[in-house]
Structure formats: C-alpha cells, structure tokens
Amino acid sequence: MSRSAEENIIFDGRIRMPYKWAAGETSSYFLTQLRDHAKLWGTRCSVCQVIFIPPRKNCPRCVTADTTWVELPSRGVLQTFAVIYFSEPLLQPSEPPYIYGIVKLDGADTGLTHFLGEVAPGELRSGMRMEAVFKNKEDRSGLITDLLYFRPEGGSAS
C-alpha cells in the first residue's frame, strides 16, 4: 500500500524520570570526604599498586577487592582540555564558553575529568600544573561539583 500523507504529524514529548541513585560505599566515602574536608581520595590496588580516581571498590585491572584508600593531593598535571562553545541550556551547568580538562593528581595513575577555571583558553597547555578549587564548606553538598574546578597552580597561568 502506498500512503501519501498530506501532512506529517509531529508529537512533542519529554521523558521526566526521577531517580534515587545509590552512590555505593566507595563513592559515598569519596563524596563525604570531599564534602566535609575538601579532600580527594583514590584507591590503590594492593596487587598491581595502581591508584585510581574516581575510586573503585575493586581494581578494574586485576579485579581484586584488595584495595586501600589513598589520600591524594589536590594538585596535579593537565592531561588534555576542551573549550566548549556550543550552547545547550538544558544540559550545561553554566553559560559557554567553559573548559573541561583531565587532571592527573600527583601520585594517581588515572586522570579526573572536571572543569578548568581562572584561566583563559589561550593560556592552557597540556602538561601544566593545576590545583583544585573547592566550594566553601557551607556550600558543599556531597556532589562531585563540590570541587569547583582546577586552576593553574598558584592561581594564574604562568
């Protein structure tokens, strides 16, 4: 059968789906340490010694549960960065342009993806030293965004 519609009907839809996600024991510890003490913790695998942030209950490489908590410094090295120019108000936490980066904290073996701040895109270079800037204690609520962003170490790009 050949159907040739005279008009194409289009429906508007939006799925609103609330969730209550459990962070789990490992991330709950990480998030409460971030909220209460502005500290970043990783997990070290007792077998392969690799230090992961975000922390994992088990080592993803050797899959052992024999992992220990390691407090990481809130400073490290910029691995890569991206400057966001497109606008998507339904998604974005702030008006573009803003910057994402992956920072490998000193001692960690993996990088943490987060925002970069207090720096112009043109001043950024992979490999530069960065430090974390946290929300004020009274504003912290146990979310990853209690860490506001990483900025060039010392507060300005050298």
Next chain:
Amino acid sequence: MTDIAIVGMAQTPYRRRRDDANFAELIYGVTCEALDDAGLEIGDIDNFITVSNDFWDGRTISSMAVQDACGSSFDGGRNVSTVEGDGTFGLLYGMMRILSGAYQTTLVVVHCKGSEGNMRLITNGMFDYIYTRPLGIEATGAAALQARRYMDKYKLTEEDFAHVSIKNRGNALRNPNAQLAETLSLDQVMASKPIASPLKLHDISPISDGAAAVVLAHRNVANKLGRKPVWVKGIAHCSEAHFLGDRDLAEAPALRDAAFRAYQMAGIEDPFAEIDLVELYDAYSYMEPLWFEELGFCPKGKGAELIRLGATAFDGPLPVNPSGGVLSAHAVLVAGLARVIEASLQIRGEAGERQVEGPVELALAHGINGPCGQSHCVVILGE
C-alpha cells in the same frame, strides 16, 4: 575465514530529519530491500537481530518498536534478539547465532533518528551519574578532549584533521545516500564555527536519521543463492575502560586488539598491502587517522600525513571512506552497519558512482560504541 556471508543489504538515504517516516517505516523499507537483494523471502529468515537505543528512541525496550516491521512476527513469530550498540555489534551477534548451529539465516536491522531527541542530552546520558554526567559533558566535549590529547602527543594540528573533512565530504559528492556532500577548502574548515575546541563545525559528523539492514547466511545457504556472497573473513571486538581519565585518549588499545584478532582470523599479515578499501567510523575528523593507525596501516602519529599525501584518497592506493564516511552521514548505531554495507557494495562492484578503481577483493569495515571509541568492532570482508 568464517562460514558466514552477507547475502543481502539495504540502507536508507541519510537525512537531517525524516518527518515522513517513523522507526518502523524506515525498518520496513530496508527489510524489504535487503530481502530482495538477497533473493530471499521473509519466510526464509529464521533469526532476527534488532539494533536500537532506548535513549534515542525515547522508550524502553526500543527494539520492540520495529518487530512488526522487520518481519520477526511472521508466521507466528521467529527468534528475535536485541543489541543496544553499534550495528557492527549486531552483525557480530547475528553471526554468532548462526554459528551456534541453531539458525541458517539472520536479518540484522538497525535504526536511529538523531533528529527526534536531543543529541547532547542523550550522549551526556552515557556517562556515570556520580563523577562525569553532572559536569554536563557529552559526546562532542569528550571527543574534543581526545582530539587535543592526540594532537599534543603526536604533534598534530587542526589542519591535519581538516584534510579528513575535505576528503570525506568530497567523497560524499559521489554518494546519493550521504547527507553532507560538499567541496570544502582548508580555509573553510579552519574558519568554521568552534564547537568544542579544538573541534570545529566541519570536524563533526551531522545529526542524521536513517536505517539499514543486512541478511546473513551460513555457507550452506549462501552458496545456493543467485548472487555473489560477501564473506565475513574475520571479525573481532574489544572494549576498554569507561572513565575517560583511565585511558590515554591518544591510544586505542581496544581497536589494536580487535584488529589483531580480526586479521588473524582472516589470515592478514600486512594490512596496508592486502586490504583494498577501508570504511571506518569517523564521527569526528581526528578519528580517521587515529583509528587508521590503530588498525595497523601505519605507525602511530603518521596517519594524518598519509591522508594529506593522498594515500587514502578516493583514487589513492588505499581508499578510506570513499562513501564519505560518518562525517557525511551519522545515523548513530546505523553508521557502523553502513560501513559494512559500503565495503560490501565495493566488493560486489555495485557501489555505483562511488565504486573505486580496480578490484576490491578484501575490505575492512569498523564500528565504535561509547565515548571516544570505547569499544570497537573490526570486520574483514572479502570475495
């Protein structure tokens, strides 16, 4: 070498928006065309794989939206199973079901309408909800992190990547199914709007609607059909870590591994010399050299130079994405199966205006899934 062949195939044209058809109507079209192409009827198909994504379709168990249309309800219902990932993974799954010995034929269908949802919200949804998703990062922001890392590590430039867009959008001029076909200059690409720097508008694949279907058959059936089967000579897939920061984004060890095993299965020792044509998943311009290198065609960091020198041009010694690639049409999920179909058409010599010079005896098709090519599927196709 496997006992499985592609015996029928079809794809829709890829367009920014198809207001005239819903998912099922797209699937019905490619189902009929693929069966015609194979010279089979729906009753000859004893197993079905539907490939779709719930977030894109806006419903759970999205595969159910197309069961009537792909014929899996025929004659009281046949075995149907679902893959939520790239179409190449659906192909692999379909093959495995035939190889289980339970089925002789399988129809793999895939659909996606990128136009109907919000691409940025949907791809943000692929990240974990504790550490990454709250940052608002999505596919293109993540890809920009990968592009920068790749540039920094191997001393590449945005101009290097621009040559990929120029080549592939130019190739698309020969492909009536492509959505973006245009002659671009280096200046045009470089001056295009910054989206997620270092990525600019012309470095990024479009949002597309489309569907595709492939009929797979066991050797017992394939050899009895009228037309030349396209054999799956090798296939492998591999996945790496989910967190972006766990990976060195300038490397794709999962692709290296998948390629190695697919080459082993196909008996390939020197891919550049032995493979005649490549269709790979260039969702962003930088991905083409990155994947090309990890597929073992050249040393790491040298892919861009080969592209600039024309080695992968339409009339080069190893054409890569003569169809225009994903940069010219990106119906997500469909795009990997489209690579398989394009490579298969070239082997048959039926690629029309986009048929490359000289015989295509062995071709490679590639699909990805997840942020920054987290998982890869490599398919070696041949006569």
